[in-house]
Amino acid sequence: MRKKEAHILIVDDDEDILFSARVWLKKFFTEVSCLSQPKNILKFLSEQQVDTVLLDMNFRKGFENGQDGLYWMQEIKTLEPQLPIILMTAYGEVELAVEALKNGASDFILKPWNNEKLYASVNLAVDVSRKNKKLNQWENISLKTNNYELGTQSNTMKEVMEQIERVSATDANVLLLGENGTGKYVLAEHLHELSERKSQPFVHIDLGSLSENLFEAELFGYKKGAFTDAHQDYAGKIENAQNGTVFLDEIGNLPLHLQTKLLSLIQNRKLSRLGESKERLLDVRFIFATNENLRKAVSENRFRKDLYYRINTVELQVPALRDRQEDIPVLAGYFLEKYRQKYHKPDLILNEMLISELKNYSWPGNIRELDHCIERSVILSREKELRLLMPQDEEAEKTIVNLNLEDMEEFLIKKALKKHRGNISLAADDLGLSRAALYRRMEKFQL
Missing domain, CATH: 3.40.50.300 (P-loop containing nucleotide triphosphate hydrolases)
Structure with a gap:
């Protein structure tokens, strides 16, 4: 059987427990590490990527109430909140272990354990750990390639x-x-x-x-x-x-x-x-x-x-950008940083008002259009605050500069149709035209 790519950490002060657990789990997972002193846990976790921790509940001789395990479980959770922890406990501590499940433990194993149960518990914890890592990664920038970044x-x-x-x-x-x-x-x-x-x-x-x-x-x-x-x-x-x-x-x-x-x-x-x-x-x-x-x-x-x-x-x-508006600020921020560096304008910023303006546009050209919009805006901005040259602004400026009545008529018809999402009756009312007159103009401009 092919081993699963995962790093398991076992923490117990009994060398026999460490040896037997490591030998068994090493059959199924690529890396199994052992610690006999719980004081080394936090240092180890800060230096190594671990998928699951197997943690004994008792470390001090004469103190077998499980409090050591609960203490170190909370310390681990403070450092790695999403890391699954499986507690190893004796039969008399089952009630305490069940209580620990309510406080963040992933599972508990009774000593001496059943090997199949140990494997099943650790394997499930590894799957949960991987899912948690993916969710955490996606919350920010979720993929990068050599040519692009998509959050x-x-x-x-x-x-x-x-x-x-x-x-x-x-x-x-x-x-x-x-x-x-x-x-x-x-x-x-x-x-x-x-x-x-x-x-x-x-x-x-x-x-x-x-x-x-x-x-x-x-x-x-x-x-x-x-x-x-x-x-x-x-x-x-x-x-x-x-x-x-x-x-x-x-x-x-x-x-x-x-x-x-x-x-x-x-x-x-x-x-x-x-x-x-x-x-x-x-x-x-x-x-x-x-x-x-x-x-x-x-x-x-x-x-x-x-x-x-x-x-x-x-x-x-693959969803259109208008169907994932929550991603627009992340993408716009990425493109802004990219073009600030390219055009040597490090002081340009994107404030909340501009982000709102970006989110209110439908982006028919999707991410590629957003990319081009931010690049044009960076190039043409003179002040520290970015001046967005939105696609409709660019079209309007072109029309106004031309001062051509037909161009202006076409522009206003397009704007009305877009505003009313293609509803002919509403667009015609907005333009002060009959439906038939609007249809004739749409045919004229091949809209």
Whole structure:
């Protein structure tokens, strides 16, 4: 059986207890440490990452009332409030141990213990410890990659990230769904970094930017002489990701006839370069992403059903920024710090009024739009306090500068439709128009 990655600390003044507990638990967990003196507990915990503590309740000869264990349990809780503690006690102290459960102990074990019960109790405590650590981590900045940082206090986003962590240890195909700018690339890269392939290549392929003529050559590679400009052998993008991860972005943009070739590649894990009959075995992990509604595309025969079911072994919906408004202050703060450094404006600050302004905007471009908004605002701010150049402000300034009646009319119609969330009747009333007149203007401006 593979050992679980965990560090267990056993504290007892009986060397025989320490030895037998360590030998048994070492079969199941990667690291087991022992202390015979409780006075060393706090120093040890400040220097080592521990998942669970097994703590004896009595350390002083002649004082076997369990108070030592309760004292040291409270000391540990003061230092590490979320750390699970399992008390080891004699039969006569069961009532005291039960009382300790009410005061923060995770479990208690009777001496002499049953080995299976000891393992089950420690294993459960380790799982609880890991969950606590993940929750604490997510409360602040929950993921960082080489290119981006994405913080979350959103329950919806936490669920997505928890699923990513669970699936990262497998080679299951993952389909990331969500609007443009929601961070699908970041999540794909994070999934790769959590996987056992993290030391191997992570290759991002934007299928929406590849022309149909270059699709096969770019993805599969080609043999010298395969076509006019093939002057040398060329390994394609997928082959260059061997043993790593391939992130196929904008999968919904792939034409039907090319979907067939991609399906064959994913199913068979083999590829042949253009102009070459030799098949090359492929060992990669696939992650896919799109902002398309693939179920609808399948029903309209724009996307192959068999390919859809092949790529969505695990399907994750990435929420839009407007659905996780609690994350806006964290993200805005990150981008502000990034651009303060880049543009040498260290004194700029983001006050509560500006944060409220950010949260009241719908962010149709999601995190990417927020990023660009903060960068523009930093560049154009002269005072110490950041002056936000919100997207609608930018459009309004452009319209006013042009002083063009048609531009102004289009701008006001857009603003009214946005204000009333597309309700034609309310927007028309606000603009002083009839519904028919508003429809005519919408058709004129192709809105």
